[in-house]
Amino acid sequence: MTPTSATTGAAPAAASPDSYYERHIFFCLNQRENGEDSCANHRAQQGFDRCKAQVKAAGLAGPGQVRVNKAGCLDRCAAGPVAVVYPEAVWYTYVDANDIDEIVESHLKNGQVVERLLTPPHLGR
Ligand code: FES
Numbered sequence: 001m002t003p004t005s006a007t008t009g010a011a012p013a014a015a016s017p018d019s020y021y022e023r024h025i026f027f028c029l030n031q032r033e034n035g036e037d038s039c040a041n042h043r044a045q046q047g048f049d050r051c052k053a054q055v056k057a058a059g060l061a062g063p064g065q066v067r068v069n070k071a072g073c074l075d076r077c078a079a080g081p082v083a084v085v086y087p088e089a090v091w092y093t094y095v096d097a098n099d100i101d102e103i104v105e106s107h108l109k110n111g112q113v114v115e116r117l118l119t120p121p122h123l124g125r
Helices: 045-059 097-109
Strands: 023-026 065-069 084-088 091-094
Touching: 023 045, 023 097, 045 065, 045 084, 045 097, 084 097, 091 097
Parallel strands: 023 065
Antiparallel strands: 023 084, 084 091
């Protein structure tokens, strides 16, 4: 495995100058109709809504800054609810609004990975 900022604890690399957004965070909001567990069963919509509101309130939303997006299944359901931040490709597993606020303040605003919320690397679907 190639070391990344998430595994080394170092500050993540800056976005490419050609990148429309500095950072992009995707939230899995998948809801399975067959009764299998999915991120929507673990307050994923609330996490997404909180992140969107906090990014906007902090003045971070928009081109050159941060975009918060909905996503379907990201195939890491066992760790859900999950969100992933690019360009660093840092995966988070969050629980509540405090976790989301920390991701916004630390990573999306200041570029520092929130180590305590990193998704365990072995957890997939
Ligand atoms: S249901 Fe969220 S990662 Fe699969």
